[in-house]
Amino acid sequence: MINQYKFEDGPELRDLFITVDDPESHITAIETFITYRVVTKTTRGEFDSSEYEVRRRYQDFIWLKSKLEEAHPTLIIPPLPEKFIIRGMVERFSDEFIETRRKALHKFLNRIADHPTLTFNEDFKIFLTAQAWELSSHKKQGPGLLSRMGQTVRAVASSVRGAVKNRPEMFTEMNNYLETFSQKINLLDKIAHRIYKEERDYFSEMKEYGPIHTLWSASEEDIADALKGLAGCIERCCRATERRMAGLSEHLLPVLHEYVLYSEILMGVLKRRDQIQGELDSKVDALASKKPEKDVLSEEIGKLEDKVERANNALKADWDRWKQNMQWDMRSTFLNVAENNLRYYEECLATWESFLASQTVDLHVAEDSEDRP
Amino acid sequence: MESAEPEPSGSRPEEEEEEEEEEEEEEEEEDGALPAPEQPSAAMEDCLAKKMEITVSEAEKRTGRNAMNIQETYTAYLIETRAVESQSEGQCAPVESLWRRYSEFELLRNYLSVTYPHIVVPPLPEKRLSADNMDPDFVERRRIGLENFLLRVASHPVLCQDKIFYAFLMQEGGWKEMVNETGFQLKADSRLKALNATFRVKNPDKRFTELKHYSDELQSVISHLLRVRARVADRLYGVYKVHGNYGRVFSEWSAIEKEMGDGLQSAGHHMDVYAASIDDILEEEEHYADQLKEYLFYAEALRAVCRKHELMQYDLEMAAQDLTSKKQQCEELATGTVRTFSLKGMTSKLFGQETPEQREAKIKVLEEQIQEGEEQLKSKNLEGRDFVKSAWADIERFKEQKNHDLKEALISYAVMQISMCKKGIQVWTNAKECFSKM
Numbered sequence: 179m180i181n182q183y184k185f186e187d188g189p190e191l192r193d194l195f196i197t198v199d200d201p202e203s204h205i206t207a208i209e210t211f212i213t214y215r216v217v218t219k220t221t222r223g224e225f226d227s228s229e230y231e232v233r234r235r236y237q238d239f240i241w242l243k244s245k246l247e248e249a250h251p252t253l254i255i256p257p258l259p260e261k262f263i264i265r266g267m268v269e270r271f272s273d274e275f276i277e278t279r280r281k282a283l284h285k286f287l288n289r290i291a292d293h294p295t296l297t298f299n300e301d302f303k304i305f306l307t308a309q310a311w312e313l314s315s316h317k318k319q320g321p322g323l324l325s326r327m328g329q330t331v332r333a334v335a336s337s338v339r340g341a342v343k344n345r346p347e348m349f350t351e352m353n354n355y356l357e358t359f360s361q362k363i364n365l366l367d368k369i370a371h372r373i374y375k376e377e378r379d380y381f382s383e384m385k386e387y388g389p390i391h392t393l394w395s396a397s398e399e400d401i402a403d404a405l406k407g408l409a410g411c412i413e414r415c416c417r418a419t420e421r422r423m424a425g426l427s428e429h430l431l432p433v434l435h436e437y438v439l440y441s442e443i444l445m446g447v448l449k450r451r452d453q454i455q456g457e458l459d460s461k462v463d464a465l466a467s468k469k470p471e472k473d474v475l476s477e478e479i480g481k482l483e484d485k486v487e488r489a490n491n492a493l494k495a496d497w498d499r500w501k502q503n504m505q506w507d508m509r510s511t512f513l514n515v516a517e518n519n520l521r522y523y524e525e526c527l528a529t530w531e532s533f534l535a536s537q538t539v540d541l542h543v544a545e546d547s548e549d550r551p
Numbered sequence: 552m553e554s555a556e557p558e559p560s561g562s563r564p565e566e567e568e569e570e571e572e573e574e575e576e577e578e579e580e581e582d583g584a585l586p587a588p589e590q591p592s593a594a595m596e597d598c599l600a601k602k603m604e605i606t607v608s609e610a611e612k613r614t615g616r617n618a619m620n621i622q623e624t625y626t627a628y629l630i631e632t633r634a635v636e637s638q639s640e641g642q643c644a645p646v647e648s649l650w651r652r653y654s655e656f657e658l659l660r661n662y663l664s665v666t667y668p669h670i671v672v673p674p675l676p677e678k679r680l681s682a683d684n685m686d687p688d689f690v691e692r693r694r695i696g697l698e699n700f701l702l703r704v705a706s707h708p709v710l711c712q713d714k715i716f717y718a719f720l721m722q723e724g725g726w727k728e729m730v731n732e733t734g735f736q737l738k739a740d741s742r743l744k745a746l747n748a749t750f751r752v753k754n755p756d757k758r759f760t761e762l763k764h765y766s767d768e769l770q771s772v773i774s775h776l777l778r779v780r781a782r783v784a785d786r787l788y789g790v791y792k793v794h795g796n797y798g799r800v801f802s803e804w805s806a807i808e809k810e811m812g813d814g815l816q817s818a819g820h821h822m823d824v825y826a827a828s829i830d831d832i833l834e835e836e837e838h839y840a841d842q843l844k845e846y847l848f849y850a851e852a853l854r855a856v857c858r859k860h861e862l863m864q865y866d867l868e869m870a871a872q873d874l875t876s877k878k879q880q881c882e883e884l885a886t887g888t889v890r891t892f893s894l895k896g897m898t899s900k901l902f903g904q905e906t907p908e909q910r911e912a913k914i915k916v917l918e919e920q921i922q923e924g925e926e927q928l929k930s931k932n933l934e935g936r937d938f939v940k941s942a943w944a945d946i947e948r949f950k951e952q953k954n955h956d957l958k959e960a961l962i963s964y965a966v967m968q969i970s971m972c973k974k975g976i977q978v979w980t981n982a983k984e985c986f987s988k989m
Binding site: 354355358359362365366369372373376377379380383384386387390391393394397398400401404405408411415505508509512513515516517519520522523524526527530531533534537538 | 779782789794797810811818980986987
């Protein structure tokens with residue numbers, strides 16, 4: 179799975195390799211939960227060891243994400259899989275659900291590892307390396323205040339409506355882009371799920387279709403072979419359909435879903451940037467009206483201006499990076515879909531052609547004396 | 552006295568009667584008697600289909616008044632015929648045409664089934680009694696089915712000779728009266744209408760029993776197959792059509808993308824092509840389904856022949872039984888011994904014996920009846936043997952036709968699948984190229 183990722187600097191420069199696997203169920207008196215094994219291999223100096231193996235639960239991932247958002251409010255933090263899946267009838271702890279979640283968590287950590295800034299985040303390092311009890315105690319420390327602040331930021335961000343008056347053109351463009359992108363990606367997600375469902379329904383009907391021909395062949399003599407041959411073809415096409423479906427659910431569906439979540443995250447990032455700018459703007463306004471505190475305000479404004487500039491630059495850079503990755507991901511995913519379908523049709527074609535060849539060999543050369551209407 | 556046993560039909564080895572190179576002449580219909588057994592092999596060159604082009608070329612909505620003077624709408628079908636001239640003539644014969652409605656086709660088929668009970672009569676397309684009768688797709692499929700029916704009859708070595716059939720094709724007015732004048736309705740055995748009534752036949756012909764069993768199996772398996780095929784087609788339609796949604800969304804998305812835009816847009820176009828391609832594919836498959844459906848209905852025709860045979864055999868056995876009992880009665884009266892219990896015997900014991908004169912009279916009557924009965928039984932036996940022979944000849948012909956047609960149908964199904972796969976490969980190859988430019 180690691181090969182899926184585009185490495186901006188080339189694979190040789192990657193120095194952090196993470197896998198998420200081996201889901202395990204833990205049953206206590208209070209609750210039941212799943213932990214995943216997180217294995218890290220690294221050559222980085224700041225890591226004490228070159229290999230780590232820890233177990234993490236979903237809550238821990240949520241903690242990590244919120245820490246990252248706190249530390250880098252205008253960076254694009256990769257999405258986590260959702261807590262529950264409402265669409266479809268997947269049970270909370272079904273194998274399918276766990277596997278989907280595992281893959282998404284794996285992707286989440288690897289995206290962070292690939293991010294030029296986030297990869298050096300301290301909480302990230304602790305997440306990868308600390309034993310369970312170490313992590314617990316680390317979680318309880320100081321950041322409580324900041325995390326509450328983070329929540330406040332989020333709360334404020336969500337209440338900021340409309341365009342901030344001094345928003346640079348670039349970010350308005352981003353907003354516009356995001357609106358459309360978000361709409362389209364959500365539609366694509368729905369379409370892909372519809373396709374999967376239709377293919378699954380087709381598959382289940384096909385499974386019944388083939389055997390009828392075999393049943394029929396039992397009453398026939400002359401055409402028994404042809405009927406059995408046909409049944410065999412349908413069966414093979416059936417299996418090819420199954421593989422096509424599997425391809426969809428392994429590649430297209432998770433990627434589209436990830437980008438649905440990404441679009442929400444991006445909205446949030448833009449809002450936070452707006453919020454930071456809003457702080458600056460309100461101070462500037464205050465300066466205009468409150469003469470006596472001019473000096474204090476000027477100093478604050480100075481700091482805020484730096485903050486805004488840093489935030490804008492960080493966001494701009496991360497946005498460009500995100501777009502590049504998105505392009506690459508979409509290209510590779512849809513190529514995969516096309517290849518999947520090509521493979522499907524090529525398999526079916528070969529099956530039917532071989533059946534046809536076997537039948538036309540048997541046909542009498544002389545045309546039947548029967549008049550065929 | 553010889554016991555009058557019904558000859559177990561078909562259990563004797565087929566007697567090879569000399570091949571009568573008869574002229575395929577119109578058979579005179581005697582009451583109840585069958586046409587003489589046909590020798591199909593002689594007929595191929597003479598069959599009507601080779602001499603005449605037959606098409607059901609148009610369908611038209613009509614309104615008229617029915618037998619109860621109520622206005623109704625129905626569809627009329629145009630039958631066009633043209634004599635196939637020999638090549639040396641060089642000229643094209645004129646096209647003759649007339650209009651017929653479905654009920655007339657039904658009348659024709661009923662006539663043929665009754666008149667030629669030993670023949671597996673080609674089936675008509677479905678009779679659907681619903682508002683759908685006006686639906687253009689249904690009418691079109693029916694038109695093709697009716698044409699197929701006429702061609703099948705015209706290619707049948709025996710049926711194509713029938714005058715009523717010829718008149719159906721050529722004579723618009725007075726045809727119905729002509730059919731009714733044949734009195735075929737009187738010959739139709741109402742017992743055959745009770746499809747599932749069983750006649751307890753003591754000496755069933757194994758071949759016909761097996762054939763009936765086969766026809767039941769064929770009906771059941773084809774109808775199951777057609778149902779599932781229709782469901783598969785619906786699902787396939789769904790898969791293709793949903794891909795069409797990609798087209799629209801890709802197009803809208805491409806508007807906000809700079810580098811990806813072109814690739815997305817053109818890929819979307821191919822998704823539209825893909826979605827649209829299913830319509831033609833499924834229409835072709837409908838023709839395949841119709842081919843199978845014909846044999847679904849043919850299975851009924853096959854079953855009908857078996858039933859007629861069963862009925863014949865039953866009548867034969869009843870007649871033989873009757874004859875035997877009459878003979879027994881006669882014997883008892885003549886010798887005065889009562890072998891079996893009979894009500895007559897009891898009553899005569901109770902109410903006194905008859906006078907010798909009375910007994911003589913009775914015996915005479917019985918002897919007459921027995922003689923009649925024996926003649927009837929003989930002719931029934933003959934009838935039965937002829938029926939079996941000619942029925943079996945037509946059944947063999949039918950089997951060959953069925954195997955040929957079904958095999959062709961299966962092959963055409965494979966051809967359709969191949970074409971569908973190739974189209975799919977083309978579309979997705981194009982789409983792949985577009986995606987690679989994203």
